[in-house]
Every structure is written in structure tokens, then in C-alpha cells.
Amino acid sequence: MLHRMKLRVLYGAPLSADRPARRRKMKVLLLSGAAVFPFFLLITYAIVFETRAFYLLLIGLLAGLACVPVAFYSYAAGIGLPWRRLWSERRGEMKALGLKVGFFYGFELYWMILGVVEFLFGYHTFRAALISFVASAVARDGFEIGYLRAREENRKRTTFPDDRSIAELWRIAPKSSLLFIGGAILSGGAIGGLLGPLLSSPRLQTLAVGLVGAVWATFAYAALSGSRLSFSALLKFFIWPALTMACSYFFILAYLYRIIFRIQFGESVDLALLTAACAGWITTGACFLGHLKGENLPVEESDPQKAVSGAAQAPSPF
Numbered sequence: 001m002l003h004r005m006k007l008r009v010l011y012g013a014p015l016s017a018d019r020p021a022r023r024r025k026m027k028v029l030l031l032s033g034a035a036v037f038p039f040f041l042l043i044t045y046a047i048v049f050e051t052r053a054f055y056l057l058l059i060g061l062l063a064g065l066a067c068v069p070v071a072f073y074s075y076a077a078g079i080g081l082p083w084r085r086l087w088s089e090r091r092g093e094m095k096a097l098g099l100k101v102g103f104f105y106g107f108e109l110y111w112m113i114l115g116v117v118e119f120l121f122g123y124h125t126f127r128a129a130l131i132s133f134v135a136s137a138v139a140r141d142g143f144e145i146g147y148l149r150a151r152e153e154n155r156k157r158t159t160f161p162d163d164r165s166i167a168e169l170w171r172i173a174p175k176s177s178l179l180f181i182g183g184a185i186l187s188g189g190a191i192g193g194l195l196g197p198l199l200s201s202p203r204l205q206t207l208a209v210g211l212v213g214a215v216w217a218t219f220a221y222a223a224l225s226g227s228r229l230s231f232s233a234l235l236k237f238f239i240w241p242a243l244t245m246a247c248s249y250f251f252i253l254a255y256l257y258r259i260i261f262r263i264q265f266g267e268s269v270d271l272a273l274l275t276a277a278c279a280g281w282i283t284t285g286a287c288f289l290g291h292l293k294g295e296n297l298p299v300e301e302s303d304p305q306k307a308v309s310g311a312a313q314a315p316s317p318f
Contacts, residue, residue, distance in 0.1 A: 001108065001248070002285050003101065003160045005241045007144050009289055011161060015147055021078075025143045028077045032070045032139035033132035039066065040131040053260045060110040063131050067106030067138040068098040074139035075101075078146025096158040101141055108252065109134040115251030119259060120202050162292075169288045173224060177287040180223070184216035184283035185276045192275030196268035202254075205271060206247050213246030213279040214238050217286035224290030246282040253277055 015021055043059055050056065075097055076083035087094050113130040145161045157163050169177055191212055199205045218238045222229055229237075253274055257263050264270065 001105070001245060002166060002288065003105075003145070004141055005245065005285055005289060006164075006292070007141060007148070007161055008241065009237070010292055011144075011148055014151065015144060018147075021147055024077065025140065025147075028074050028143050029136045029139050032074060033136040036066050036070065036135045037132045044131070051259070056114070056260065059131075060107055063110045063134055064103040064107035066131075067135055068102035070106075070135045070138050071098050071102030071142040074142030075146040075149075078143035078148075079150045080146075090156065093157050097142070097145070097160065101145065101160055102138055105141070106134050106138050109137055111252045111255055112248050114259075115255035119251065119255045120206065164292060166284070166288045169284075169291055173287070173291055176224060177220075177284075177291075180216060180220035180287055181280050181283050184213065184220075184279040187216070188212050188279030189272045189276035193268045193272035195275075196266075196271035199271070200267075205254075205274075206250050209250045209271075209275045209278050210243045210247035212275055213249070213282040214242035216279055217242040217246065217282045220283050221286040221290040221293070224287055224294060226290075226294035242282060242286060245285070246278050249278040249281050250274060 015025075040059075040063070043062065072083050072087075072094060075094075076086055079086065083094075110131070113134060117130060148161050149157070155163075159165050188209075192209070195205075195208055199208060215238075218234055221237055221242070222234060257270070257274060265273070
């Protein structure tokens, strides 16, 4: 989900100011969600009350596969070129997009959705509609990546949206990053261990884990960005992505931990492990965002007028 945070935190301004592009994005989202709904409705009808791990894993893999063409379509719509042309000219990039943003991201979102609906609320009958939500989320990110690419130099991309891998964080700022990540993991484990016997409600557990992760992530982002951020900017970051993503990570890990793998070490240990993992996960991403934010990354435009007009006209991706 790191690419989603980068799109929103670092590169979201141009698209937010482009109303025609936002309308096109909504159209792409609706079409993508509707396109996969009948297919997954048939699958989920057959296993609507299925709880066995193998079948849940199987439908997750199918969800990821179904999101690959969604990523291709939305990326082409965002960049404003037919997807067949993009496939012929940037095949390696398209394959990387389909694998990372389509398959793996869709697979990850699938577990998050199951965590929200089944682990948190106990519902089982809305899986088909929620798979459509997964496809719409992939379409949203694919469109935004394509829109960003339309404004950049025509270089190959394999890491999205900016070809900046989190691995560079360990070369540039390893000590400060490890300080925040280690602090988040240790404090998260301690707080989770103390709260485990006290919080039996999944909703309260989600809130507690989200707050621990969000506090550490916000501090890490502010420290590594190297600039003084306003209170409103930090509050926005605290709410999204810090709190929202920390809760999302909890949904994923808690569902896998408790329902798929059925691990049970006791209330204190269980919540300690989940809190430590979620806090460390979101803090790692926040450290990288802070590192990139500190560089004041520009959006490269070889021909700004051409890029903007091309994104605005947006011929059919087919």
C-alpha cells in the first residue's frame, strides 16, 4: 500500500485541481467495479459461508488475477493512450504494473476487506460487492499513476508511482529510521500486551492499534521530512494515511492471524504481536514518505502544456 500513500501525500495536488480528470477517474472506478461484480457474484454465492482457509485463499488469488486487467485499463485511461499501444511500447512497465498494483495490491486489499467485514462486523454475505470495491481501488490507483506518468518524462517505471524503492531508505537514513521503527515495534508490543486482557471488542482493538501506529508514524514523518510542518498538515497526515492505514494493516494481519492461521497465544501476546507489527509497518512507510518529502520531489514535465492537454483529452484506453 506504499504506492497509495505516495500518490496521496506526495503527488495528489495536480489531480485534485483537475476536475475533468477527476470525473474521468470516477467513471473508470464505476466501470471497473461493475465489470468484475458478476464474475465474483457467482464465486461468492457458492462459498458465501465458507470459512476454510484454502477456499478463502483461492478466491483471493482470483481477486488478484481479476484486478490485473483492471490495472491495465485504468492506467491507460489515466495516461490517455490505448492500452495496446502501451503494451507494445512499455511491456516491461505494464507487466510490473499488473503484478504489483493489480495482482499483489488486489490480493492485499482482499484480506483487508475480509477483515473489515467479517472480522470486525461479522458479516459474510457481502463478499461479491466488496471484491468490486477491491477492483475499484486498483482502478483508482492505476488511473492516478497513469495521470502522473502523462506529466513526466517517458522513462521506464518498475516501482510505482515514482520508481523510488523503499530500499533506499536504509542507505540514506538507516539510524533515524531504525530508531522510529524500533520504538514503534517495542512500544506497540508493550501497549498491546497491556491492553490485550482489557479490550475484548475488535472495534476497540482496532482503534487502539491504529492510534499507536498513527502517533509513531506521524512523529517519524515530521522528523524525517526535515521541514516544519503546520499543525493542520500533521493532523491530516495523522488521520490519513497514518491512522487509516494502521487500522487497515490491523484488519489484514488480524484476519490472517486469527481466522486463517488460527494462532492463539493468549490475549496479551496476540494483541502485542499485532500491535507491534502494525505500528512497525506503518512507521516504516512514514519514514520513507518523510525521506521523500524532505527532498521536495518535483513532478517532472518534459512539456507541461502537452502533458496537461493530453491528460485532459484522454482518448479511449482501448
